Structures are given as C-alpha cells and as structure tokens.
Amino acid sequence: MKTVVRTDERILSSDIFDRDSRVKRPDHGTWAEPGKDIPVYHRCGVLVVGGGPSGTAAAAAAARAGADVALLERYNHLGGLSTGGLVIWIDRMTDWEGQLVIRGFAEELFDRLPADAIAGPAREDWGSQDAAKAAHWSQRTAAYHGVVTWSPTIDPERLKLLSQEIVLERKVKLIYHSWAAIPIVQDGVVKGVVFESKEGRMAIMADVVVDATGDGDLFARAGAAFVNDIEEADVHHCMNTSWLFGGVDMNRWIEFKAGQPEAFSAFMARGREVCGLFERPFVSWRNDVALFMGPRQSGYSALDVDDLTAVEVRSHRAMAAHLDYFKAHAPGFEEAYLMLSAPQIGVRHARRLSGVGAVLRSQWPDGVALADEVGVTPAVSPKFPNISIPYGALVPQQLDGLLACGRHISCDRNSHGFMREIPQCWITGQAAGVAAALASRGCIEPRFIDVGALQSALLAQGVYLRAGAGQGAQARAAAEAGI
Incomplete structure (x- = not known):
C-alpha cells in the first residue's frame, strides 16, 4: 500500500493498493474468423460512440448544431462514470475566484436537475475563503485549499434520465446495448463503425465519428498514434x-x-x-x-x-x-x-490520443488563452491560473474522419489528472460534437474546420471561452446574437 500525499498538483490524498499476483495467460492458439457481408444498420452525419459524460455532451451539442446524430452506448443508460460508475461527486466547475468556467452543456444539466438531486454550496458561497464555510464544505467534497468550490454530489438516477431526455429531445438516434467493435477505415479516413448487439454484427456509416469510448478504442484500432504512460503511484491512474x-x-x-x-x-x-x-x-x-x-x-x-x-x-x-x-x-x-x-x-486511464495539440503541464503557469481554445478548466490549485483546452487536443495527428473527447484526449500524464474528470469531459465532448457537426455540414475533414466558427458556435451554446482565444470569436457570437 502507498499513500499519495496531497500537493499543489493533486487535490486528493489516498491510499493506493498494488495488484495481486498474476497468473500468465496460456496460449490456446488461434481461430480464423470467416468473412461475411455485414448489414448497415444506420447512416448519419455524426456518430458518437460512447454515452458517458463526453459522449452525451457530444451528441447533444452536435444535434443542437443541426447535425443528424446517432449515439451508440453499450450499457442501458447514459452518463458513464458519472452515473453507472457512481462517480457522483462532480469535480470543481468553478475556478479559485469562484467563477463558473465549466459551462455550456454542464450548466444546462445542473439547471434542469431537480433541486433534491444535487447537494453542494450555494452560488453566493462559490469562491468564499471564509474559514467556517471552507471547513464545513471541505468535509463535503466542496472546498480545497481553503476555498469553497462548486463541486457538488448528484443523484445518478436523475442524471441518467435527464441525459437521455436531452438527447432524445434533440432527435438523436439513441442505440443502447450495443458495443462498437472495430472502426471502418478507408484510405486513412474513418467512415463508420462495426458494432455488436443481440442482433449480431452490424455497421453504422457516418460523415464524422466521435470516439467517446474513454479508452480510445476506436482511434487506437484505426491506427492513430497514442500514449499510455502513467505514474504508478498516482491515484489518477488506478x-x-x-x-x-x-x-x-x-x-x-x-x-x-x-x-x-x-x-x-x-x-x-x-x-x-x-x-x-x-x-x-x-x-x-x-x-x-x-x-x-x-x-x-x-x-x-x-x-x-x-x-x-x-x-x-x-x-x-x-x-x-x-x-x-x-x-x-x-x-x-x-x-x-x-x-x-x-x-x-x-x-481512470487507458490510452491518450497523440493529437495535433495537447494540454501540457508546461502550460499551467501561463494560463494563456490558446488560439484554438474550445474550453477552460480550473487549475489544480490557486497557485496556477485557469488552463486553456485547445481544439488540437481532440484531433488525431494523422487519422481523418474522427475526433476524440473525454478522458483520452491529447494531454500529458500530469494534465490527465484533471482532464479525465467529469466536468472536463462535458467540455471536450461539447467541443467535439459541435466540431463534428461543422465538419459534416461542410463536407470537410474535422482538422480543416474554421476554428473561429467553432468558437462562435460554442459561445452560442453557452461555453465559456476567454477574450484572447481565436480571432474575434466572441465579437462574432455577440453580433450573431444581436447583442
């Protein structure tokens, strides 16, 4: 057993337990799978694979942006680890000043959840450094470093239901009890997926596929580069x-x-x-x-x-x-x-995409709003400013027709400690969904979409972006909204 000490780069201190001994798996040979024609179950503009926090956000955002969307989920519910995984303590959505920076789809969820499905500090206390309030909420997962944060706990069943109803309201084709098996790749472009269900093996074809599996199953099997380096003594990799x-x-x-x-x-x-x-x-x-x-x-x-x-x-x-x-x-x-x-x-961790951009530990001290910012995350401690999430972290270096979102986006192992959290998954999912919708509508690869247009669309959906991000994205959004 090891105990991880709480530092400026870690919120949690926790005991970590090493694995039991392992018996090597014997080699039982191989079996040649016969080839056959697979029926195409569905065709769509955007296919989201995985209905966890990022996948639900991606599907809802893509549909809101006007795309024809399908959402494939292996379980009988949406929400992933935030519901079926019982990670019902939702990590910090406010920065260390109390400003809500995890917005957009996340904010919609909390606005629509019943009051008795949420437990956390009142809005007026977000950012408070009052000693008594901080002491109270530190025992209830909502105060760190002496600062009260918006990091509530939620009723997982209510979140399952709400997540489902939001995507159905937006006419997403929802497919439960179906497990994506392999991506369909032609000339370096993902064209869809083959999935398994009680009906057997079928295919879904799409203009853009969003890999929200959490473990990078699709981009890895499609040949995209990835990394899986971890820190064995870090709670974030257990x-x-x-x-x-x-x-x-x-x-x-x-x-x-x-x-x-x-x-x-x-x-x-x-x-x-x-x-x-x-x-x-x-x-x-x-x-x-x-x-x-x-x-x-x-x-x-x-x-x-x-x-x-x-x-x-x-x-x-x-x-x-x-x-x-x-x-x-x-x-x-x-x-x-x-x-x-x-x-x-x-x-908590399996693979991380090697993207055209990344969230990196070296960026933490600067807090610069990157040109392709698609979201903002609170830093791990008051020592650091808010951290920019670039669109490039969702885009594979080589593979086309696919975007990634959720805990397997492009980042280093230090940044992964917070980028894997539920709120950050909502943010990257929403960004991937809107980007996929723009790519599908424009009949272009996701890497070539106009980042300014993406930022304007995200702002229109309530996502928080900084003034320094992009080239006038906020001004364009304000003009389009008639402000």
Missing part, C-alpha cells in the same frame, strides 16, 4: 468499482471524523489491518447514503479482460468487508446496508 451504502448518517460520521482526529486515525489504521484494501466514505446527494470511490488499485490495465475481472472481484469483496467493519465501529453506520455496487468499473 481502477476500482465504487459502491453506495444506505441507512447511514453522514452528519454523525463527519462529526466523528472532524471532531475526533485521533480516534479517526485509529479507526482508519485498524480498518487497514482488518480489511486490507480500505477506503474512507464520501458524502452523496443524501445524508443517508455514503459513497465509496475506492479502494484504488494500481498495476491493473483497463485494456486487459483478466485485470478488469480481478479488480471487480477485489472491489466487491472489499465492499462486503467494509460493511462489516463500518457497522461495528463507525459512528453513523450502525444501520448501514449494501445499497449498490457500480454497474461500470471505475477506469
């Missing part, structure tokens, strides 16, 4: 299956954790001894529901089916062990029960 306990009293737990630090330290130390893999709980959208987003496990690959299985087995065993220990020893957990283990495994 896996686990999250879970919820019901029947708890989180206010009592927080009183214990914050009010009796020595007893809490002893509780945690004893838990590591008893359970082995061990994690502390986080608040959720309700006081009677506790969220566990660990124990975080390192050394496993999100691209290896045996590793994925092993993480699931360890996580579910840890869930049961935690229940026994917490019921016996944790204030507020006396009546706890197993409520839900996440239907989706918590993958």
Whole structure:
C-alpha cells in the first residue's frame, strides 16, 4: 500500500493498493474468423460512440448544431462514470475566484436537475475563503485549499434520465446495448463503425465519428498514434468499482471524523489491518447514503479482460468487508446496508490520443488563452491560473474522419489528472460534437474546420471561452446574437 500525499498538483490524498499476483495467460492458439457481408444498420452525419459524460455532451451539442446524430452506448443508460460508475461527486466547475468556467452543456444539466438531486454550496458561497464555510464544505467534497468550490454530489438516477431526455429531445438516434467493435477505415479516413448487439454484427456509416469510448478504442484500432504512460503511484491512474451504502448518517460520521482526529486515525489504521484494501466514505446527494470511490488499485490495465475481472472481484469483496467493519465501529453506520455496487468499473486511464495539440503541464503557469481554445478548466490549485483546452487536443495527428473527447484526449500524464474528470469531459465532448457537426455540414475533414466558427458556435451554446482565444470569436457570437 502507498499513500499519495496531497500537493499543489493533486487535490486528493489516498491510499493506493498494488495488484495481486498474476497468473500468465496460456496460449490456446488461434481461430480464423470467416468473412461475411455485414448489414448497415444506420447512416448519419455524426456518430458518437460512447454515452458517458463526453459522449452525451457530444451528441447533444452536435444535434443542437443541426447535425443528424446517432449515439451508440453499450450499457442501458447514459452518463458513464458519472452515473453507472457512481462517480457522483462532480469535480470543481468553478475556478479559485469562484467563477463558473465549466459551462455550456454542464450548466444546462445542473439547471434542469431537480433541486433534491444535487447537494453542494450555494452560488453566493462559490469562491468564499471564509474559514467556517471552507471547513464545513471541505468535509463535503466542496472546498480545497481553503476555498469553497462548486463541486457538488448528484443523484445518478436523475442524471441518467435527464441525459437521455436531452438527447432524445434533440432527435438523436439513441442505440443502447450495443458495443462498437472495430472502426471502418478507408484510405486513412474513418467512415463508420462495426458494432455488436443481440442482433449480431452490424455497421453504422457516418460523415464524422466521435470516439467517446474513454479508452480510445476506436482511434487506437484505426491506427492513430497514442500514449499510455502513467505514474504508478498516482491515484489518477488506478481502477476500482465504487459502491453506495444506505441507512447511514453522514452528519454523525463527519462529526466523528472532524471532531475526533485521533480516534479517526485509529479507526482508519485498524480498518487497514482488518480489511486490507480500505477506503474512507464520501458524502452523496443524501445524508443517508455514503459513497465509496475506492479502494484504488494500481498495476491493473483497463485494456486487459483478466485485470478488469480481478479488480471487480477485489472491489466487491472489499465492499462486503467494509460493511462489516463500518457497522461495528463507525459512528453513523450502525444501520448501514449494501445499497449498490457500480454497474461500470471505475477506469481512470487507458490510452491518450497523440493529437495535433495537447494540454501540457508546461502550460499551467501561463494560463494563456490558446488560439484554438474550445474550453477552460480550473487549475489544480490557486497557485496556477485557469488552463486553456485547445481544439488540437481532440484531433488525431494523422487519422481523418474522427475526433476524440473525454478522458483520452491529447494531454500529458500530469494534465490527465484533471482532464479525465467529469466536468472536463462535458467540455471536450461539447467541443467535439459541435466540431463534428461543422465538419459534416461542410463536407470537410474535422482538422480543416474554421476554428473561429467553432468558437462562435460554442459561445452560442453557452461555453465559456476567454477574450484572447481565436480571432474575434466572441465579437462574432455577440453580433450573431444581436447583442
């Protein structure tokens, strides 16, 4: 077990647990797959593969921009890790001054979610450095470095439903229970995908494909360059299956954790001894529901089916062990029960695109609005200004007909620590969706679209961009809106 220390470049401190030993997979030979004609299930302007945060945002944004859109999702819901993965603590959407910079599709979601589906600080407290407010919200995932932030927790079922209804309102063709298998590539251009379902293997053809798989499955299989370097001791590169306990009293737990630090330290130390893999709980959208987003496990690959299985087995065993220990020893957990283990495994990293641009650690200190800025992310600490997200981070160096969005965009491993978060996935998804719509409408490759037109379209959809980005994009948007 390793403990990651909280620094200016990391928000979380957490225990990280090494993988179990692995038995080498035996070689069972090969089988030649027979060739056959595959029926074309659908044709569209923009195909989004993956209905997680970035894919949902991409589909909604592309349809809003006027494209004929299809959204292919392997599960029975949208939202990905923010719903099925139970990553219901949505990371910071305000900067360290309290300004909301994760806007657009993200803002629409929070405007439309029911009030009782969201728990977080009031808008007037965003950016507050009041010691009492910061102390209160630091125990509730919404204050860091002494600053109150907009980083709420949400009801995953409400977010599933809302995400679905938004894309259906915009006439997106939604296809559940379907897993994209291979991209269709002709002369270096992605033309669609082959997918598997209960009906067998079929194809979807599209002008532009958006890879929102989270792991870069499509761009990797299409031959695009990517990297997968990680820091083994970094929480951002671990896996686990999250879970919820019901029947708890989180206010009592927080009183214990914050009010009796020595007893809490002893509780945690004893838990590591008893359970082995061990994690502390986080608040959720309700006081009677506790969220566990660990124990975080390192050394496993999100691209290896045996590793994925092993993480699931360890996580579910840890869930049961935690229940026994917490019921016996944790204030507020006396009546706890197993409520839900996440239907989706918590993958933080697999591949990252090698794009024509990237979000880089070297850019953090400057905070410059890049010419092709398509979004802005809060920095990891008040030490740094806001960070520009360039359109080039979504565009493969060579491959055409495809854009990437979500946690596998082009960035270095330091920047990946925040670019993989739910709000940043909404931002890059919205950018990819609008760009794909423009490319489809103009019958051009995504790398050749007019960036100024893209920025104007994003501004019209409520995305936050800085005045220094592009060449007059904000002025054009204002003129088009009649302002």
